[in-house]
Amino acid sequence: MKETSTNNFVSGLGSRLNSNPxxxxxxxxxxxMSAFVVIKLLIPLTGDDPILKQAVIWLANIIMLILVFAGLKLRGESLKHFGLTFGKFTFRDLIRTxxxxxxxxVIAVIGFLMGSFIMANITGIPETxxxxxxxxxxxxxxxxxxxxxxxxxxxxxxxEVIYRAFLINRISEFNLSPRMGVVLALVISSLIFGLAHYEWGLMGMAQTTLMGLALGICYVxxxxxxxxxxxxxxxxxTILMVQMYLASN
Known part of the structure; x- marks a missing residue:
């Protein structure tokens, strides 16, 4: 009886996630919010250790991924709904990808550089x-x-799973016109992606917002x-990390 009640609850929750805005x-x-809470609770415990701080951010992202995949499972959807396939790739498929x-x-880098250009014109200095x-x-x-x-x-x-696949799909599934839903999803997902990089400063948020918009458009x-x-x-x-590795002490 208990197992039946649990199955009914899970089935009902999945149905509501599919239909109820x-x-x-x-x-x-x-x-x-789960990521926000984890970061707010754990970051103060890391002190001045940048490695521990990075580990906390990674933990927050992993928790977000778990919740995203749980949402797929509740809905009865597969990873293919997000565009993730793990089947056999032919050589032709690999080259095309x-x-x-x-x-x-290239498109994402252009978006990133546009963010730099816009912020440099707003602030009047070549901020990094x-x-x-x-x-x-x-x-x-x-x-x-x-x-x-x-x-x-x-x-x-x-x-990419969280800010492109999850956000763009879920926001575009609200009861809006198809075109309006996609446009709104692209704008909101790119803004949230930019805000998530708040530690990079205003320049970094502008860069990642426009980079996120470019990636979102490519996804669609x-x-x-x-x-x-x-x-x-x-x-x-890779370019970012290698740059930091090669940076002068």
């Missing part, structure tokens, strides 16, 4: 993003390799080919 909104709030990822990379939290990478090859491994999973993959135009975005994001993360 308030449940949809609550899911989005839950995903991001790599070429698309390079195109997405505050990336001091990555200072522990300078000259430390072992830490660079370890950080890249984590970044590829939590940032390159995780952020490429019909949810999420792996191309994940690879493009990985290229950018």
């Amino acid at each position: 308030w449940y949809k909104l609550s899911e989005i709030i839950l995903v991001f 790599l070429l698309l990822s390079l195109l997405v990379f 993003s505050d990336l001091s939290s990555y200072g522990f990478l300078k000259g430390n090859l072992g830490m660079l390799l370890l950080t890249l491994a984590g970044v590829y999973i939590v940032s390159s993959f995780g952020e 135009k490429l019909k949810k080919k999420l792996w191309a975005l994940v690879l493009a994001h990985a290229y950018m993360d």
